Amino acid sequence: MVGTLAACRGSKPVSFSNDEMDISDKGCVNWYGRTYADKEDGSMGFDYTCSGFEVTFFGTSLTARMKSSKTTVVSGTDYSWVNVYLDGAMVETSVLEISSEQYADFELAADLDEGRHTVKVLKRTEAQFSTLSLSALSTDGHFETPPAKSEKKIEVYGDSITCGYGSVSAIGASGFKTATEDGTRTYAAMAANWLGAQCSIIGYSGWRLANYWPDAGLTVPDVYDRVYSPLRSVDAAWNTSDYIPDVVIVNLGTNDYAQCAASAQTNYAFGNEQGEIFQNAYRDFIAKLQKSYPKAQIILCNGAMLTDTVPWEKEIVKELNAAGNTSVHYVQLYQTAIGKDNGTDGHPHWTAHYESAGLLYAKIKSVTGW
Numbered sequence: 001m002v003g004t005l006a007a008c009r010g011s012k013p014v015s016f017s018n019d020e021m022d023i024s025d026k027g028c029v030n031w032y033g034r035t036y037a038d039k040e041d042g043s044m045g046f047d048y049t050c051s052g053f054e055v056t057f058f059g060t061s062l063t064a065r066m067k068s069s070k071t072t073v074v075s076g077t078d079y080s081w082v083n084v085y086l087d088g089a090m091v092e093t094s095v096l097e098i099s100s101e102q103y104a105d106f107e108l109a110a111d112l113d114e115g116r117h118t119v120k121v122l123k124r125t126e127a128q129f130s131t132l133s134l135s136a137l138s139t140d141g142h143f144e145t146p147p148a149k150s151e152k153k154i155e156v157y158g159d160s161i162t163c164g165y166g167s168v169s170a171i172g173a174s175g176f177k178t179a180t181e182d183g184t185r186t187y188a189a190m191a192a193n194w195l196g197a198q199c200s201i202i203g204y205s206g207w208r209l210a211n212y213w214p215d216a217g218l219t220v221p222d223v224y225d226r227v228y229s230p231l232r233s234v235d236a237a238w239n240t241s242d243y244i245p246d247v248v249i250v251n252l253g254t255n256d257y258a259q260c261a262a263s264a265q266t267n268y269a270f271g272n273e274q275g276e277i278f279q280n281a282y283r284d285f286i287a288k289l290q291k292s293y294p295k296a297q298i299i300l301c302n303g304a305m306l307t308d309t310v311p312w313e314k315e316i317v318k319e320l321n322a323a324g325n326t327s328v329h330y331v332q333l334y335q336t337a338i339g340k341d342n343g344t345d346g347h348p349h350w351t352a353h354y355e356s357a358g359l360l361y362a363k364i365k366s367v368t369g370w
Contacts, residue, residue: 059141
């Protein structure tokens with residue numbers, strides 16, 4: 001079945017029954033983002049922000065058997081939340097909380113006009129606070145080969161900003177909740193959506209590029225080529241050839257600054273010890289990315305919670321461009337205005353993300369010609 005269905009993509013739709021549905025088969029289901037195949041129960045795990053699946057069926061309803069986990073590390077956290085998109089909608093048709101730690105059936109679509117429909121499900125919440133697993137899909141009709149995925153590919157490395165921490169909370173809210181985190185309403189996800197591109201987000205609240213004292217935890221360069229999901233005790237190798245992006249976006253540095261600020265090292269002028277650590281880590285990370293993706297355009301962002309007066313990324317891009325490495329670019333994102341367009345704990349509200357998305361959209365178009 002695998003070979004037959006995959007080979008028929010783009011031609012007359014191939015139909016298959018509930019019993020023939022294989023959720024791990026790319027001819028049956030389109031998967032987005034870095035996913036994890038659980039060999040113990042045959043499920044597919046999709047924990048990263050904006051990861052998910054897409055399926056086509058002929059019928060009136062679609063049901064997914066899923067389970068979620070949650071963490072109590074942050075007060076007020078709950079389970080995973082997903083957006084459900086029906087028949088090519090750019091805005092979610094519905095929002096669901098996957099509120100079960102055991103497999104349960106969740107209705108993704110019901111009472112539709114009988115016919116061919118496509119449903120896409122994207123995880124709003126990040127891997128640090130919840131996992132999500134799919135074990136089965138069923139319909140009252142039959143399944144068909146899903147549509148071809150966009151050939152435009154974007155990959156994003158970021159922290160809580162990129163994950164959408166507090167992006168749909170009230171202005172000025174405090175205290176994290178998964179219900180107010182929506183990674184689909186972030187600068188990178190919105191820009192990718194407007195460009196009609198796939199968007200794979202590797203993000204995690206608190207992530208940094210470097211450590212500034214011993215045993216301070218994992219950094220993004222430690223896990224950039226892995227599927228890292230500590231809530232399910234997964235740290236598996238990721239084959240970077242499985243998803244080769246045209247554009248790589250890196251938005252890191254906010255937590256590097258915060259870590260040094262916590263140790264009273266707040267001066268990030270070039271030449272001091274912490275600035276050198278950061279610069280060297282960034283250079284090394286860019287080299288790793290260009291080794292994995294030699295044809296990609298790489299865009300470094302100065303995050304929405306730092307000002308342009310912190311010159312790390314801009315100066316690194318100038319240095320690399322001057323040395324002939326012209327595939328690395330810089331964009332200054334919109335600066336979140338506290339009290340006006342900040343969500344939870346000073347993080348950008350989706351309205352601030354919208355402003356940043358426009359800036360990033362323009363930069364991506366200028367370097368790719370899309």
